[in-house]
Amino acid sequence: MKFTEIMILNEKLILPNKGAKTGQVLFLVGGGGSGKGYALNNMIRAENYKIINVDDIKNLIVQANIKNKPLSFVPKHHRNIKDLKDPENVAEIHAYVALDAKLDKKRLNTFKKSLEQTSTNKKELPNVCFDITLRDESKLYSIIPKLLDVGYTSKNIHIIWVVTDYDLAKKRNQERPRIVPDAVMATTHIGARIVMEDIIKGISKTIRKDFIDGEIYILLNNDWDVKFGYSKNYDKPSENLLKHQKQEGKSTVTDFTYFKVKDSGKGLNSSEVDKAMKFVEKYTPIDVKQSDVRKGKLK
Numbered sequence: 001m002k003f004t005e006i007m008i009l010n011e012k013l014i015l016p017n018k019g020a021k022t023g024q025v026l027f028l029v030g031g032g033g034s035g036k037g038y039a040l041n042n043m044i045r046a047e048n049y050k051i052i053n054v055d056d057i058k059n060l061i062v063q064a065n066i067k068n069k070p071l072s073f074v075p076k077h078h079r080n081i082k083d084l085k086d087p088e089n090v091a092e093i094h095a096y097v098a099l100d101a102k103l104d105k106k107r108l109n110t111f112k113k114s115l116e117q118t119s120t121n122k123k124e125l126p127n128v129c130f131d132i133t134l135r136d137e138s139k140l141y142s143i144i145p146k147l148l149d150v151g152y153t154s155k156n157i158h159i160i161w162v163v164t165d166y167d168l169a170k171k172r173n174q175e176r177p178r179i180v181p182d183a184v185m186a187t188t189h190i191g192a193r194i195v196m197e198d199i200i201k202g203i204s205k206t207i208r209k210d211f212i213d214g215e216i217y218i219l220l221n222n223d224w225d226v227k228f229g230y231s232k233n234y235d236k237p238s239e240n241l242l243k244h245q246k247q248e249g250k251s252t253v254t255d256f257t258y259f260k261v262k263d264s265g266k267g268l269n270s271s272e273v274d275k276a277m278k279f280v281e282k283y284t285p286i287d288v289k290q291s292d293v294r295k296g297k298l299k
Contacts, residue, residue, distance in 0.1 A: 012043070012253065012254060012255050012256065013043060013044060013045045014043060014044045014045065014160065014217055014219065014258060015044075015045045016044075016045075016158045016160075016214070016215055017156060017158070017214070017215065017264060019045050020127070020156075021048045021127065022048075022124045022125060022126060022127060023124065023125050023127070023152065023153070023156050024049070024127040024128075024156050024158065024214075025127075025128055025129075025130075025147055025152050025156060025157040025158065025214075026044075026046070026049060026127070026128070026129040026130070026158050026159075026160065027129075027130050027132065027134065027140070027157075027158070027159045027160070028040060028044075028129055028130065028131045028132070028160050028162065029132055029133065029134035029159060029160070029161050029162070029192055029195075029196065030133065030134075030161060030162035030163065030164065030192055030221075031133055031135075031164070031166075031169060031185065031188040031189030031190075031191075031192045031193075031284070032133065032169065032173060032180045032184065032185045032188045032189070033164065033168075033169035033170060033171075033172040033173035033176070033180070033185060034162045034163065034164040034169050034189075034221060035162060035164055035169075035172065035221040036131055036162045037131070038221065039160070039162050039219055039221050040129070040131070042253045043219060043221075043253055043256055043258075044160065046127075046129060048126075048127050049126075049127040049128060049129040050126050050127065050128045050129070051128075051129050051131060052128060052129065052130050052131065065080065065081055125150065125151055125152055128147075130143065133188040133191065133192055134161075134191070134192050134195050134196065135187060135188045135190070135191020135192055135195065136191060136195070137195045137198070137204065137206065140206050140212070141206075144157065144206075144211060144212065148210075148211075154208075154209060154210055154211055154212060154213040154214070155213045155214055155264045155265045156214055156264070157211075157212045157213070157214045158214035158215045158216065158217075158264075159196075159199070159212065159214070159215075159216045159217070160216075160217045160218075160219055161192070161196045161200075161216075161217070161218045161219065162219050162221050163218055163219065163220055163221065163276075163279065163280055163283055163284060164220075164221045164222055164283060165222050165282075165283040165284075166189055166283060166284055168222055168223070169185065169189065170182070170185060173185060189284055190284075192284075193280065193284045196218075197277075197280070199216070200216065200218070200261050200262075200268060200273050200276070200277075201268075201273065202267075202268055207262075207268070213264065213265055214262075214264045215260065215262060215263060215264050216260070216261050216262035216268075217258050217259065217260050217261070218258060218259045218261060218276040218279075218280070219256070219257075219258040220256065220257040220258065220279055220283075221256070222283070225256055225257045226253055226255070226256045227253070227254050227255040227256070228252060228253060228254060257279075259272045259273075259275055259276035260272060261273045261276060
């Protein structure tokens with residue numbers, strides 16, 4: 001059978017607020033190598049979202065450095081970062097972008113102004129998605145007040161936590177153009193789990209009627225948790241066929257595992273939280289990751 005004859009089956013997608021086309025905010029969170037980008041493109045209805053990804057800023061800085069035309073706001077000691085395959089370069093730019101308060105404030109203020117302009121002209125707010133690790137809860141406190149100021153409502157602020165087996169995430173990391181050091185990988189996974197565990201167990205003060213009161217999902221993004229579309233003439237697809245489909249961008253995710261632990265405007269669903277945590281504890285065990293943290297100096 002030719003590849004062009006492969007059947008595309010009905011796809012399964014997460015639709016925040018039933019797929020509303022305006023006024024939605026999505027925080028897509030998870031540690032490095034968890035496959036947030038893949039999940040966004042294949043498991044979430046996100047074509048109407050403006051994606052805000054800190055990696056875009058990193059790439060912009062590096063490309064400017066490569067051309068020997070560094071961006072004016074980048075400190076001189078960071079203008080030699082030119083190779084994102086070099087873990088040391090990646091660690092350096094990761095720390096700069098994550099911890100530079102001036103850069104973060106400038107980026108958020110620019111974003112807020114663009115939203116104010118959009119809402120004034122079109123009388124409706126665009127859907128936006130923040131692709132972040134969320135290793136630190138303070139990120140929510142720096143972003144959400146600006147969103148509320150321009151008119152977004154707490155019931156339309158959602159979170160999807162992409163959970164991936166840590167060893168698989170490390171393997172994926174080695175196959176990416178930008179290799180994140182083990183120390184940073186471990187910190188993002190540990191941080192995301194600590195913050196999200198506090199959120200889904202009701203410990204975090206961010207989940208409240210006047211801050212985050214939208215939907216919360218936990219999505220499992222391991223190779224063995226995802227199923228793809230294939231011809232009805234096959235009992236199951238061969239590995240080579242699926243690999244070809246993925247490379248060609250023509251495969252369709254037909255099934256995957258996720259848990260909706262909160263509906264908009266409602267409390268946390270403890271039953272779904274308990275189910276999800278069994279997988280979280282299996283895939284992201286905090287206690288065995290300290291060895292990765294000790295491999296590098298975290299800034």
